[in-house]
Amino acid sequence: xxxxxxxxxxxxxxxVGLTPEGxxxxxxxxxxxxxxxxxxxxxxxxxEGYELAGARISADAKTICTAAGLIVKIKEPLPLxxxxxxxxxxxxxxxxxxxxxxxxxxMIDTGAICVGYETVQTAEGRLPLLAPMSEIAGxxxxxxxxxxxxxxxxxxxxxxxxxxRVPGARFVILGGGxxxxxxxxxxxxxxxxxxxLDRDAAQIDRLKKRFPAATCELATTDAIEKFVAAxxxxxxxVHAPGAQAPRLVSRELVSRMxxxxxxxxxxxxxxxxxxxxxxxxxxxxxxxxxxVVHYCVSNMPGIFPHTxxxxxxxxxxxxxxxxxxxxxGAFKNAELLRGLNIYKGEITHHAVxxxxxxxxxxxxxxxxx
Numbered sequence: 001x002x003x004x005x006x007x008x009x010x011x012x013x014x015x016v017g018l019t020p021e022g023x024x025x026x027x028x029x030x031x032x033x034x035x036x037x038x039x040x041x042x043x044x045x046x047x048e049g050y051e052l053a054g055a056r057i058s059a060d061a062k063t064i065c066t067a068a069g070l071i072v073k074i075k076e077p078l079p080l081x082x083x084x085x086x087x088x089x090x091x092x093x094x095x096x097x098x099x100x101x102x103x104x105x106x107m108i109d110t111g112a113i114c115v116g117y118e119t120v121q122t123a124e125g126r127l128p129l130l131a132p133m134s135e136i137a138g139x140x141x142x143x144x145x146x147x148x149x150x151x152x153x154x155x156x157x158x159x160x161x162x163x164x165r166v167p168g169a170r171f172v173i174l175g176g177g178x179x180x181x182x183x184x185x186x187x188x189x190x191x192x193x194x195x196x197l198d199r200d201a202a203q204i205d206r207l208k209k210r211f212p213a214a215t216c217e218l219a220t221t222d223a224i225e226k227f228v229a230a231x232x233x234x235x236x237x238v239h240a241p242g243a244q245a246p247r248l249v250s251r252e253l254v255s256r257m258x259x260x261x262x263x264x265x266x267x268x269x270x271x272x273x274x275x276x277x278x279x280x281x282x283x284x285x286x287x288x289x290x291x292v293v294h295y296c297v298s299n300m301p302g303i304f305p306h307t308x309x310x311x312x313x314x315x316x317x318x319x320x321x322x323x324x325x326x327x328x329g330a331f332k333n334a335e336l337l338r339g340l341n342i343y344k345g346e347i348t349h350h351a352v353x354x355x356x357x358x359x360x361x362x363x364x365x366x367x368x369x
Contacts, residue, residue, distance in 0.1 A: 001324045002032045004068030006061050007039035010075045012282035014042025014305035017072035017093065019313050020049035022320070027054040031324045034064045043305040065089070070323055074312065075299055076103055087111030087344065090323055092316070094118055094133075096269040097341055098244040098355035104347070111344050113328075117312075118269075119242045119349060120319060120339035127241060128335075129319070131178050132311035134266075136301040138182025138237060141264040142171065142190060144295050145233040148262040148286060154293045156260025158232050161190040168192040172227045174219065174248055174273060175237035176200075176207045179266050183235050184211050195227045224248055229256040236265040238273040242341070242351035245270040251290065259291035268296040331367055343367070 003026055005018045016039050018026075023033045033055035037047060047057045058064050065071060065084040073093035077085070079102075085091060088111065095116040097104045107114050117129035127134075142160065149155035149169060162168040171187040173180045176198035187194045188211055196207050197219035207216040217223050228234055228249055234257070238245050245267035254263070254276045265277040272278070276289040279298045286295050301308035319339075322330040331337045340363045341349045348363035 001070055001327070002034060002068045003320070003324055004064035004071045005033065005035040005039050005055075006064060006071060006073050006081075007036040008074055008302075009078055009080060010299055010302070013075055013299050013302040015074040015302055015309045015312065016040040016043050016045060016305075017074050017313070017316075018320070019043075019309060020045055020053040020055070022313050022317050023050055023055040024053040025317060026321065026324055029321060029325060032056070034058050034068060036061055036064055040309075043309040045309070069327075070320075072316075072320060075302075076100070077107070079106070082106040082110070085110040085112045088113065090115060090327075092117070092320060092323060094269070095341055097349075097352045098242060099269060099271045101356050104342075104352065104356065104358075107342050108345050108347065112342070113340070113344060114342040115323070115336065115339045116242070116341045116349075117316065117339070119341060120335050121241055122335055127178075129312070129315050129339075130239075132315055133301050133308065134177070134179040134237075134239075135182045136304060136308055136311065137266045138179035139186050140300050140304070141179075141183045141235045141237075141266055142186040142192070142233070144285075144300075145169075145171070145235065145262045145264050146190070148264075148293045148295055149232065149260075151260075154260065154286065154288055155262055156232065156258060160187070160192050160233070169232035170230060171195070171233045171235065172197065172231040173235045173237060174224070175239065175267075176203050176216070177237060177239060179239070180235075180237035181207070181210065183237060183266075184214060187233075188213055192233075195231075197223055197227060219248070225253060228253055231257060231261060233262045233264070234274070236263070236267045236273040236277070238267050239270065240351065242349045243270065244355045245273040247273060247275050249274040251275045254292055255290040257290070257292050260293065261291075262293045262295065264295045266300065268298050272296060328367055331363070337363055
C-alpha cells in the first residue's frame with residue numbers, strides 16, 4: 001500500500017503523523033511512503049531523514065492524496081484539504097467530529113474511510129491513541145494557567161505556587177482521567193491548592209491514593225458550583241469518546257468566578273465542557289468572557305511537537321501497520337473498529353451521529369457487504 005503523510009496546516013501545528021523511523025517500519029513491511037515536503041520539519045525531522053528511511057518526498061498534498069490508499073495526519077482536515085480525499089481512501093488522524101457538523105458532512109461527502117485516533121478504544125475502555133496527547137495537554141494546562149494568572153496577561157495577579165506564608169492558587173480540575181491526572185500532577189507539584197472532581201466513585205478512591213494532598217470529590221452539581229465559584233483556575237478535562245463534551249459549567253457559574261480567574265478547557269476539541277468556551281489558536285490563545293481569562297487552544301500539544309510526535313507515533317504505528325498490511329481486514333481488530341467514524345459516506349459511530357441528530361450504520365455490517 002502507498003501511505004501518504006501530509007504536512008499540517010492548522011495554526012502553529014508542528015506535529016507530523018509519522019516519524020522517519022515509522023516510515024522505515026512501514027517500508028520494511030513492503031509498503032511505500034510518500035511524505036509532503038517539510039512535513040516533519042517543525043518536529044525536528046528533516047526531509048533527508050525520511051529519504052534515508054526509504055520514503056519519497058513529494059512537493060504537494062494533492063499528489064500524495066491522488067496516489068495514496070492510506071493518509072496519516074495529526075489534526076482534523078481543514079476546509080482547504082476537504083477536496084484532497086477520494087472515495088475508499090483510509091484517513092487516519094484525530095477528527096473530533098462531534099465538534100463540527102461541517103467537517104462531518106465534508107468527510108461523508110468524500111466517500112473516504114475515516115478512523116479517528118480519539119475513538120480507537122480497547123475492550124477495557126482505554127483510549128491508547130488519545131492518551132499521550134491528553135497527558136501532554138494535561139501537563140501543559142497548569143503551566144498555561146500559571147502565565148494567564150499574571151496581571152499582564154489579564155489575570156488576577158495570583159502566583160500559582162505558594163510563597164512564604166501566602167498560599168498558592170486554587171485549582172479545580174473537572175475530570176480525573178488521563179488529562180486530569182496529568183494536570184493534577186503539575187498543579188500539586190507547584191504547591192497549588194488542588195480539587196479534582198469526577199463522576200466515578202471508584203475513580204475518586206484511586207485519585208485520593210495518588211493525590212493525597214488534593215481534595216477529590218464526586219462531581220455533583222453542588223460540588224461543581226461550590227468549587228468552581230471559588231477557583232482561581234478551572235481546568236476542564238471531561239471526555240466522552242466520540243461525543244460532544246458535556247457542558248458542566250454554565251455561563252452563570254463562570255460569572256461568579258472572581259475577575260481575572262483563568263479557565264483552561266482541554267475538552268475544546270470536543271466542543272468544550274464550559275459554556276463560555278470557544279476554540280482559540282496558539283497565535284491568539286486567550287480571550288476574556290465574564291471577566292475570566294479563557295485559554296481554549298484546540299491543538300495544545302502542537303507547540304511541543306518533537307515530544308508530541310514521538311509520543312503519538314509510538315502509539316499509532318502498530319495500528320498503522322495493521323491498516324497498511326490488512327486494508328479493510330484490519331477492522332477485524334475491535335479496537336480499530338471502534339475507531340471507525342465514517343465509512344464510504346455513512347456515519348459508523350453512534351456518538352458522532354447523535355451529536356447532530358443524524359443516522360448511523362453498524363460499521364461491521366457495512367464492512368461485510
